[in-house]
Amino acid sequence: MDVLVELCLIPQGGDISLSDDIAECQKIFRARGLSHQLHAFGTNVEGEWDNVMGAIKACHERVHERGRVRILSTLKIATRSDRQQSLRAKVVSVEEKLTDGHVKDA
Amino acid sequence: MDVLVELCLIPQGGDISLSDDIAECQKIFRARGLSHQLHAFGTNVEGEWDNVMGAIKACHERVHERGRVRILSTLKIATRSDRQQSLRAKVVSVEEKLTDGHVKDA
Amino acid sequence: MDVLVELCLIPQGGDISLSDDIAECQKIFRARGLSHQLHAFGTNVEGEWDNVMGAIKACHERVHERGRVRILSTLKIATRSDRQQSLRAKVVSVEEKLTDGHVKDA
Amino acid sequence: MDVLVELCLIPQGGDISLSDDIAECQKIFRARGLSHQLHAFGTNVEGEWDNVMGAIKACHERVHERGRVRILSTLKIATRSDRQQSLRAKVVSVEEKLTDGHVKDA
Numbered sequence: 001m002d003v004l005v006e007l008c009l010i011p012q013g014g015d016i017s018l019s020d021d022i023a024e025c026q027k028i029f030r031a032r033g034l035s036h037q038l039h040a041f042g043t044n045v046e047g048e049w050d051n052v053m054g055a056i057k058a059c060h061e062r063v064h065e066r067g068r069v070r071i072l073s074t075l076k077i078a079t080r081s082d083r084q085q086s087l088r089a090k091v092v093s094v095e096e097k098l099t100d101g102h103v104k105d106a
Numbered sequence: 107m108d109v110l111v112e113l114c115l116i117p118q119g120g121d122i123s124l125s126d127d128i129a130e131c132q133k134i135f136r137a138r139g140l141s142h143q144l145h146a147f148g149t150n151v152e153g154e155w156d157n158v159m160g161a162i163k164a165c166h167e168r169v170h171e172r173g174r175v176r177i178l179s180t181l182k183i184a185t186r187s188d189r190q191q192s193l194r195a196k197v198v199s200v201e202e203k204l205t206d207g208h209v210k211d212a
Numbered sequence: 213m214d215v216l217v218e219l220c221l222i223p224q225g226g227d228i229s230l231s232d233d234i235a236e237c238q239k240i241f242r243a244r245g246l247s248h249q250l251h252a253f254g255t256n257v258e259g260e261w262d263n264v265m266g267a268i269k270a271c272h273e274r275v276h277e278r279g280r281v282r283i284l285s286t287l288k289i290a291t292r293s294d295r296q297q298s299l300r301a302k303v304v305s306v307e308e309k310l311t312d313g314h315v316k317d318a
Numbered sequence: 319m320d321v322l323v324e325l326c327l328i329p330q331g332g333d334i335s336l337s338d339d340i341a342e343c344q345k346i347f348r349a350r351g352l353s354h355q356l357h358a359f360g361t362n363v364e365g366e367w368d369n370v371m372g373a374i375k376a377c378h379e380r381v382h383e384r385g386r387v388r389i390l391s392t393l394k395i396a397t398r399s400d401r402q403q404s405l406r407a408k409v410v411s412v413e414e415k416l417t418d419g420h421v422k423d424a
Contacts, residue, residue: 001163001166001167004358004359006358006359006360008394010222010224010284011224012222012223012224012228012230013225013226013227013228014225014226014228015225016224016225016226016281016282017411018224019411019412019414019415020415022412022415023412023415023416026412026416027416037357037358038409038412038413039355039357039362039409040322040324040355040362040405040406040408040409041322041324041360041362041394041396041408042324042359044357044358044359049163053159053163056183057107057155057159060107060183060185061107064185064187068187069186069187069188069228070184070185070186070187070188070228071183071184071185071186072182072183072184072222073181073182073183073184074180074181074182074183074286074394075179075180075181075182075183076178076179076180076181076326076359076392077162077166077177077178077179077180077181078176078177078178078179078359079166079170079176079177080175080176080177081170081174081175081176082175082176087358088358090358090359091356091357091358093335093337094337094340094341094344094356095356096337097337097338097340097341098341098344098345110252110253112252112253112254114288116328116330116390117330118328118329118330118334118336119331119332119333119334120331120334121331122330122331122332122387122388123305124330125305125306125308125309126309128306128309129306129309129310132306132310133310143251143252144303144306144307145249145251145256145303146216146218146249146256146299146300146302146303147216147218147254147256147288147290147302148218148253150251150252150253175334176334178328180288180392182220182253182286184253193252194252196252196253197250197251197252199229199231200231200234200235200238200250201250202231203231203232203234203235204235204238204239213375213378213379261375265371265375268395269319269367269371272319272395272397273319276397276399280399281398281399281400282396282397282398282399282400283395283396283397283398284394284395284396285393285394285395285396286392286393286394286395287391287392287393287394287395288390288391288392288393289374289378289389289390289391289392289393290388290389290390290391291378291382291388291389292387292388292389293382293386293387293388294387294388
């Protein structure tokens, strides 16, 4: 089962800056060959369910190893049984509606 | 690694009522012996990481089998490396603050 | 417009315990007469949109006043245009499915 | 109070495609002069609290007007009391960690 996931991982307590922790997570996605895109509220990832979820477990483990004792992650998980989906296609389908005169500045 | 998870599973399209799908997910948690608590915006579950995440994968598979072709789930995942945590303890720690005069109607 | 909301407010950095901050938020909901229910991953609230959202703004302001300089909240917001909804009814509709033989241990 | 928000609005029931509804929300952000960025799991928006939250209320109202009777939105809300923040800066701070040799392929 393929899956699209958004991960927003938040270490609680300690250093207020999260960018080092988030960078470590990016490295985990890269090492697993998972297509991913960083944005201001998380990282969007696509791949096979077990590979993606294994990466998210590895993120928690890695951030704990770095000394963060408490983590709260928020995930969105999208699956479809009718057809293939992709991170890119989800954005394109909205952008097309905004540029074809259908709803743009209607 | 033990984990506390909140699952809010939303089938998109089709029947506007979700209660049959949510009830199926409750059955999956029960069958796996996972302690869980239903509330108005999801189900809180506690257990070992792989068991809980396996249950969530089973929820997606089961709801697709029921004919829902598109699912979006929102998860919160809480882990701690310093000590045990539980769904119950998280609520109690707040309730104590509300009843000991510390902040209650201060 | 009436709304059901789940608020999960997470101060980042500093003290790892959040229970004092969460207790302050409970006080804000109570002071506004908003029906609310604490659970392990947040507080579910029901009321009129502007009243509920005003309470959530007040929660951010109050927790900042307490010295937390960075806050991330996760909200779920449910609205319906076809009929009244309530926190209680959402839970009951699932529980009925689990006890009427429809899906229970089917 | 300035705020960064991620909105993921999900109409339940009916047409399985959401892109028309999401496009309508983009128009609302644009009409209010709010800086925003669409991604695969939502739209990130920055601005003053009341303006951004007013836009989100307008999104719910507009999607209901289009015939969707049930909506569930997931929001992330980020505020800081110590300094200015921006959607762009949050991404840049991570990207710098990935390119300066600090953690990249370490």
